[in-house]
Amino acid sequence: MTAFLSMKTQFENAGDVLINRELIRLCAEWGDVVVDVTRCPPEFLRSLDLARHAPDVRQTTSVGLFGAMLKTRLRGQPAYYFLSPGGYFGERRGLSALALVANTAVIAAMRLVGVRVCHVGVSFERLGPFHKRMLQLRARLLHRLIVRDDASAAYAQDNGIRHAGVSPDLAFGAAAYARPGERGRHIAISFRSDQTPAQGDEVMRLVQALDAVLPVDEDFRLVAQVARDCPLMDNVAQSLRGSRRRVETMYVHGDVDAALAAYHGCRAVVSNRLHALLFGVLGGCTPVAVISDSVNAKIGGLWATLGLPVLSLEGEPGLVLEALRSSETVETAKLADQQRNALQRTFGALLRPAMQGG
Secondary structure (H helix, E strand, C coil): CEEEEECCCCCCCHHHHHHHHHHHHHHHCCCEEEEECCCCCHHHHHHHCHHHHCCCCEEECHHHHHHHHHHHHHCCCCEEEECCCEEEEECCCHHHHHHHHHHHHHHHHHHHCCCEEEEEEEEEEEECHHHHHHHHHHHHHCCEEEECCHHHHHHHHHCCCCCCCECCCHHHHHHHCCCCCCCCCEEEEECCCCCCCCHHHHHHHHHHHHHHHCCCCCEEEEEECCHHHHHHHHHHHHHCCCCCCCEEEEECCCCHHHHHHHHCCCCEEEECCHHHHHHHHHHCCEEEEEECCCCCHHHHHHHHHHCCCEEECCCCHHHHHHHHHCHHHCCHHHHHHHHHHHHHHHHHHHHHHHHCCC
8 A cells, every 4th residue: 555645735834744744654654655745845844854753755756756656556556645634714716716626636537547535634614615616526536534523524514525534633643752741830822813803912911811810930931833923922922021920932833843842841731723732732731722713613623522621712811710720630641642542543444445455
């Protein structure tokens, strides 16, 4: 069995680097892997660190990938092609719409030559009409479409997007090597403010409220996990210059291992970014999801699947304080291991038949 992947993602987003690393690692447990790295910046490849995490993976160009795929099928051997994981939302217009049509045509051609095209670790919300129709068509062409939360499964079902079930977010695969630390006196804070006009002000209000009430011996660790979050985290740091507590800012965008280190051993992470929260789980700290109700359905859906509470960024800061006070009750190591085991079962069910001649 050979799995083929072509890297196309938000290269500066540490969370996206992680889920692509784990997708490659999970495939490599079952057979050969060929990865098209044509579009990957050097920093992204360094963060993937395939030499350490999947040393037998072959890195190639787009032409090399499709050539290897065709040779695999001509030999009568099973070939899988994995689409990039992540969230799907909004509408596609202009060049973006044309690219979606072209990609769907390529998937149809792969299917014709017997390539099993899979999409794992996906979420859906707020799809526009054209985007939805194309995803409905693409789902019929896929060998397997597996979403990462129950809300996405329900959304797909209601909107005619055929799927094969739910499996954990790919980030949980990192529980194989990212062992949690003992919870210390750090509170990690990582937010985005690019989704609604009010998000930035709401984040500032929340952080000021936390600073006013939490014990001063609890440090704040401000983490910019995506490049475009840096201005917000810098503004938050500026607003805390008069605080009596220790405040540090960490820029980890695009660097998986730096992100894992940033959250390692924190008592809790407060965030509206999905993978900041999951980095926190992997690092052993309690994830406190504080989201904008209208635009963060992928977090709400995954947290509901995990049985964890979600708080509103537009709501009262006191609810966040209550969640922080009860943070010791969340068994993050157990949760991460359970999700990792479920991921391995998913890939076993997906790829084992090819190993057995199915």
